[in-house]
Amino acid sequence: MIEVQNVSKFFGNYPAVEDVSFKVEKGEILGLLGPNGAGKTTIMRIITGYTPPTSGTVKVAGHDILHDSMAARAAIGYLPETVPLYTDMTVREYLLFQAAIRGVPNNKKGQRLEDVVETVRLNDYVDTHIGKLSKGFRQRVGIAQAIIHEPSVLVLDEPTIGIDPIQVVETRSLIKSLGGGDRAVILSTHILPEVSMVCGRVVIINEGRVIAEDTPANLALRLQNSRQVSADIRGPTKLVTAAIEKIPGVTSIHRESFEGHSQYIVECGVGNDCREELAKVVVANGWGLLSMQAKGMTLEEVFLELTTQEEA
Amino acid sequence: MADISAAPVKRMPRGMFREMTRNTYAITWKELKAYFTQPMAYVVAVVFIAITGFFFVDSLSGPLPLANLYGYLREIRWVLLVLVMGAVLTMRSIAEEQKMGTLELLLTSPVRDWEIVLGKYIATLIFFYALLLLTMFYPLLLKIFASPDMGPIWTGYLGIALAGAMFLAIGILASSLTNNQIVAAVLTLGILFGLWFLYLAEGFIGGLPGSAFVYISPRSHYDALVRGILDTGSIVYFITVTISALFVATRSLESRRWR
Ligand SMILES: Nc1ncnc2c1ncn2[C@@H]1O[C@H](COP(=O)(O)OP(=O)(O)OP(=O)(O)O)[C@@H](O)[C@H]1O
Ligand SMILES: [Mg+2]
Numbered sequence: 001m002i003e004v005q006n007v008s009k010f011f012g013n014y015p016a017v018e019d020v021s022f023k024v025e026k027g028e029i030l031g032l033l034g035p036n037g038a039g040k041t042t043i044m045r046i047i048t049g050y051t052p053p054t055s056g057t058v059k060v061a062g063h064d065i066l067h068d069s070m071a072a073r074a075a076i077g078y079l080p081e082t083v084p085l086y087t088d089m090t091v092r093e094y095l096l097f098q099a100a101i102r103g104v105p106n107n108k109k110g111q112r113l114e115d116v117v118e119t120v121r122l123n124d125y126v127d128t129h130i131g132k133l134s135k136g137f138r139q140r141v142g143i144a145q146a147i148i149h150e151p152s153v154l155v156l157d158e159p160t161i162g163i164d165p166i167q168v169v170e171t172r173s174l175i176k177s178l179g180g181g182d183r184a185v186i187l188s189t190h191i192l193p194e195v196s197m198v199c200g201r202v203v204i205i206n207e208g209r210v211i212a213e214d215t216p217a218n219l220a221l222r223l224q225n226s227r228q229v230s231a232d233i234r235g236p237t238k239l240v241t242a243a244i245e246k247i248p249g250v251t252s253i254h255r256e257s258f259e260g261h262s263q264y265i266v267e268c269g270v271g272n273d274c275r276e277e278l279a280k281v282v283v284a285n286g287w288g289l290l291s292m293q294a295k296g297m298t299l300e301e302v303f304l305e306l307t308t309q310e311e312a
Numbered sequence: 313m314a315d316i317s318a319a320p321v322k323r324m325p326r327g328m329f330r331e332m333t334r335n336t337y338a339i340t341w342k343e344l345k346a347y348f349t350q351p352m353a354y355v356v357a358v359v360f361i362a363i364t365g366f367f368f369v370d371s372l373s374g375p376l377p378l379a380n381l382y383g384y385l386r387e388i389r390w391v392l393l394v395l396v397m398g399a400v401l402t403m404r405s406i407a408e409e410q411k412m413g414t415l416e417l418l419l420t421s422p423v424r425d426w427e428i429v430l431g432k433y434i435a436t437l438i439f440f441y442a443l444l445l446l447t448m449f450y451p452l453l454l455k456i457f458a459s460p461d462m463g464p465i466w467t468g469y470l471g472i473a474l475a476g477a478m479f480l481a482i483g484i485l486a487s488s489l490t491n492n493q494i495v496a497a498v499l500t501l502g503i504l505f506g507l508w509f510l511y512l513a514e515g516f517i518g519g520l521p522g523s524a525f526v527y528i529s530p531r532s533h534y535d536a537l538v539r540g541i542l543d544t545g546s547i548v549y550f551i552t553v554t555i556s557a558l559f560v561a562t563r564s565l566e567s568r569r570w571r
Contacts, residue, residue: 048420051569074422084413086342088349100338101421103331145417 001026001075001184002047007056009208011040016042018208019056024153029095029179031199031216032188039208040188044157047080061152069302074103077151080190081158091122091141093150093158102149116144117136120174130223132312136163139171140159143265146201147178160194172198220259223282229268229275234261235287243285261290315425335423339431340438343405347439356400360443363393368450391508391534394476399500402483403493405432406565411490426562429484433558436480444473445527466539471537473559474550475530479504488564 002024009017017039017183021089024030032040045051047058049065049072058065061075086094096115099109117261120140125133130141146154159175160168175198179185190196195202195217204212212219233240237255244253244266254265268274275294282289347353367390408427409415418428451465479500487498511529514522526532530553533546 045416049569050416050420070422070424072422076420077421078417080413080416082413082416084415085418086346086412086414088346089342093345097338097342098417098421101423103422176416254481 002030003057003059004043004047005057006051007046007058007060009039009046009051010054015208017046017053020210021056021146021203022203022204022206022210022213023047024184026152026182026184028201029176029185029187029199032186032205033190033192033195033202034188034205034293035190037207038190038205040190040205041157042208043205044080044155044186044188048076048155049073049249050121062296067139074149075150076218076303077102077146077154078157079142079146079159085130085138085139085141085145088129090129090143091117091133092126094141095144098145099148101152102151104149112148112150113171119147119171119178120144121180131182137168139163139167143174143178150181154183154185156185158188158190160189160191200253229266229278229292231264231266231278231282231292232261232290233282233287234290235282235285237262238286240264240282243281244278247274247281249274249277263289332427332497333425334436336431338426339423340434343432343435343437347435352400352520353404353439356397356410357443360393360397361446362513364447365450366394368447372454390472391475394472395479395501395504395508397440397481398479398504399486399497401436402480402487402500403497404487405484406435406487406561407491407493407496410568411493415568419565423568425565426535426558427458429488429558429562429565431482433561436484440476440480441473444469444476461540467540468538470542471534471546474537474547475534478530478550478554478555478557482560484509485557485561485564488561488568522524 003020004023007017007020008015017306020039020043020077022030034040037110042051047060047065049069052066058072060072063069063075065072065290077130086097089097092113095113096109099112113126117126122137122144125137128246130138139162139293142157143156146156156175161172163171175185175187179200187198197306199216202212202214202216205209237257240262241253241255241264244250244264247266249268250266252267256263256265259284266274266278275292277293280286335342406415409418420427449467451462455462480502483496483500486503487493487496489499490496507529508531509529511526511531513525516522527549530550533543533549536543536546
């Protein structure tokens, strides 16, 4: 439903987005994950047709966002990062206006209003002025306007930013329920747990480039193979360190000395599990292997890992 | 690739024209409603009616008032008033949307840029014409008690209506160029004053270029209509400038995407 192909965006000479490609299929919720300034908002603005890319193409529901813009835009529901709303309108007035400009037929507008207000649970606030709503409720209005025309593509830019933790949980389950079926959803975030909770697939971007793309589980798995191993070894530290260094795939070693033994934190590169090799080496030299543990990485660390790799 | 017809709510069921008018209408309606939630609009309305009332009373106190209401409409003060109205009524329209970020949703909705500009323009025009209609009460009041020559009054009103249409279009244009409504208002006043007093250039330049300046200035066109001369050229002038300004405003809105 969303096809982003070799998209780049330059602001002057500054590349905010560089050669980004990915797809979002029907029924899928894709997370666009990246730190501040990674280019998430820029990518979403390109997908929604707010900003044209410097190069590359974007297709939404089969329509080119530049050359068949009206049809592409008609298929999209969009929640911008800042949740821009007309504060002097009531929720009802605002949603009916959005319904009108997004092509909901007149005779269906009332029904759609009732439906979305129910979905985002704004029932008691339909006739409240948006200016009087809290941030969390404005976010709901923002989501309501994005789905009022039942778009086949939903673009949500940091949909849970700045709202309280309870509402964040609600919003996440709401987004999950909005995905599925015939709809393709893309959401951006810099909160890692959010991605594993909501998204079926993640595209991690950093400094405008895609640095990884996978399911949240696979990403964690991929990084598990490059995780740290902590081993307590009794033996001559210099020799032990030298021997570990020779193990293929080992990228770094940290040592801490204790009474009678040392703890080695060994880091292995992506795709290498050096635990077996490490055990062999220790045993072959007649040293004592007191304990060995793979340090599991949270997705948070995965992310740090990925972004620091890019910088290296 | 699934197309949008898979979506439960179908777009564009009744053809393109219906859709265009519908989009424009939606924007116009939203803008009009916005006027009535702003205290500013009420202030503008009251001040406008009060000042034009004063113009009317004042024109009656001159020599031969009843025979001819020329003085009521001809005065430069009428133009100044409409000029300021043009700036005040339009300064928010696009600038504020840009500032609040709401333009992002408007520009990403399936509404054409010209539909946005036109919708907003029509709203300001309706608001202005409604006020202008109210001021027609003054000359009509006079008609009850006396028999003034109404011809110049009607053409004069036509002149104001056309000049107002042009001023508002230029106001929309200025509002599309910035995200600060004060800057938009100042810009509108600058452009309008500049255009109005362009006719003075004839005094320095003379000849063909001089009369070109006179033509470009709305003053002579307005003056002709207020004198009771239903000059087609003048009507064409106002309509052309209005459409051009709206066209440039659309282009300017379009260019926002590239920034
Ligand atoms: N209109 C613009 N003009 C110039 N530079 C811009 C513009 N918009 C974005 N940038 C730059 O492009 C880069 C990417 O910005 P973007 O807003 O896409 O990041 P983001 O991933 O959404 O960040 P955040 O998490 O803070 O929202 C940033 O360095 C930003 O300064
Ligand atoms: Mg952002």
